[in-house]
Amino acid sequence: MSTQKTWWGKRWPRTLEALGLSYPDSRIVRARALIRSGAVDDLLVEPGSITAWIDQPGRAYGVTIRIPPLGEAQWTVAAGALAGRTRSLADLLDDRLPEDVDRVLATVGLSLFPRDGELSIECPCSARGLCVHVITVSHAFADRFDDDPFLLPFLRGGDRARLLSDVRAAMSSIAPPPPPAPVGVAAGSLSAKGFYAVEDARDALTAWAG
């Protein structure tokens, strides 16, 4: 059912579960149909909110999904947590949301994806609570988010440049001391027979998991 390709794109529509979405729900099918027919207009992502218009015959619904931005101090803490593992930065530089971002930020009590109670929705339609319009906007956002994972930090009040520079700054502050100047070994002392492989090392190398 999901049309998103990345783990974060697939993850986003599930945030609506906190508002009572369960499966199967025929409204998801209708939401996808609305997106395909071009009913979503002016999708706008800003720090703290996603807004869009859903055009339906005779009426347009202005939908807002809100999620609280993180404060300055929280951003610094989040960057510090991400800086603990170089892989997070490698992923971000490659325009990918680190797969363990939830787990890493949870260690400092933070989250990029909305936690229970953080998401609030507004739609002028008559349905109570979660409606097809909100589901539609949420899916439309997920489609775009799929291509640009930095929309989530943006929604939380940061952006790509800010996040990268904060994480780098945090990494710099924990830089290990440079190693001592190398002394080297005599080229003649190297094993010619074992030049390309150390005996019995292969299994350990293959199994190495980092």
Place this chain on the structure above:
Amino acid sequence: MPPKLLQATFLPDRTDPSRGRMAWWGGDDTAELARRRGLPEGEPGWIALALPDGPARTLARLVPLLQAVPALAALATGKQVSDSALVWRAAALGALGEDSALDGLAPLMPPAAHAVTLDGDTVWSAAELLAAFRHAVHGTYASPSKIPDALLAARERMAERVPVEAVPRPYQRHGIAWLGAVAEHRTGAILADDMGLGKTLQTIALLAGRSTTRPHLVVCPTSVVGNWAREIARFAPGLRIVRHHGPGRASEATAFAPGAVVITSYSLLLRDLALLSDVDWEVLVLDEAQQIKNHTGQTAKAARAVPARARIALTGTPVENRLAELWSIMDFANPGLLGPHKRFAKRFAEPIELRRDPGATARLRELIAPYLLRRLKSEVATDLPAKLESTVACTLTREQAKLYRKTVKGALDVGLGDGFERHGRVLALLTALKQICNHPAQFLGETEGPLTGRSGKLDRVTEMLGEIVDSGDRALVFTQYRKMGELLAGHLSAELDLPRVPFLHGGVSGTGREAMVDAFQDGSAPPILLVSLKAGGTGLNLTAANHVVHYDRWWNPAVEDQATDRAHRIGQTRRVDVHKLVTGGTLEERVAELLERKRSLADAIVGTGEEWITRLDDAGLRALVELSEVEVGE
């Protein structure tokens, strides 16, 4: 004997640890081995290793850590992966994850993974190299590279001392400062200034300004090898030039003296690749770099195999709008900057080309901005003269070359006789050769059938006019031949999707001409007007055009200038670009050279056009018309 499997080691940079790189080596084609394992190809470079049978200078592929580390961490293990590659996979996993994970790795490292020469006959120990790697990876990720900002700053500066015998225009001095920074940081970039803005001059200033113990290599289409040599001799007479061209070319790298500029062609790059990649070049320049726009092509592959400190690609096409082409050219100049081809397609090409995604567009622009310099004529207009002439080099197709050789041989073998008879025969030969350069269909008198792919000149002019029309400009195209004009009219309207392309020639009535001129001037006609040189060379006012193309040459500068002045005259508010098409290796090129070299003298000897040629003796004529060894297109 190189090992069969791809080997990996780390190559530290002891002055700037964050510039340490991974080195792949082994196999006959290391780049291909890397690609098969899903690793970045990097760029070629010589490294010193201690191999079992002694120290060896090895041609490796060098990959910046930002590209190499994530790729190593994702390397699939298997029989085809060497122990040294597995070692560095483990090291990459450790460096990206928990640092402590590197403990215990050193004893598993075979010499192949660390035997990089440190000093004389000592090499790095496994533990030392691992520690240097760990430190370099951290440093590389913690502080972004300073190169992009340095390059962006350099182009805002103007080069002060410019070591060329010319007075570069201000925008050229910005370009020279930027090129200097590119070379200084040992990186690579694309100079993509509009045609006619002096990419050659800026490049020569770069080469003349480097003090180095290495030679430079310029690779260009065969048709402009001579032009490069002449321009270097003119602007930087102190630079030593080595033409690596023709049957007498060097077969030993010792011929390439330190600081010399070696000029060669794309076809010789392919043929002499072993020799050319055995040299550690200072600056490698690819002229007309759109030649490597297909990244899987032989030429692109060869260009990526030549090691150099700095790599400059020159092209006049708007590469930033042609993402596949951009990727391929940047992958030569700055390998890995745009990521692997597939990932680039997914991350940039699809979002931008299919959805006009503003986020992806901005990200790509930010990524390439430091490494791509393109100035449009319109941007530097105040720096430019009102009329800008440029020679556009074209290449013969195989069909054209065959016809050309056959025609020359036929004429010279039979003999041209003398007196009045000779006069007529020489003129007939010239006409035939010019027709062949224009298009085989003109020479053969064909009226039907597709024209594309048979004439290098026609293909080039179609491309150029396409760009001109796309940018909303208007062009006059002059030819001496009615037949060629008719071929062009049909071909251009079909290829450029124009309802028709009008042709103003001697057979058009007076009122017909007026209507054509009016419609061209007021914009109601298509943006291209073909004009026969004889019918339209004088009198007409065609200032709506800001491009003038001379499809074939009259060889009397005065006649061409008069034609050009149909657009470049009172009432013209924009600069006029004049493009003269010249087919390399043919009499067109030789006459153009003669005119350029001895412009004043030429005025005197050339007189009214082609008469002077008929007075040459057989040897002189042969030298003028015979096809030199040329790059023949497909």
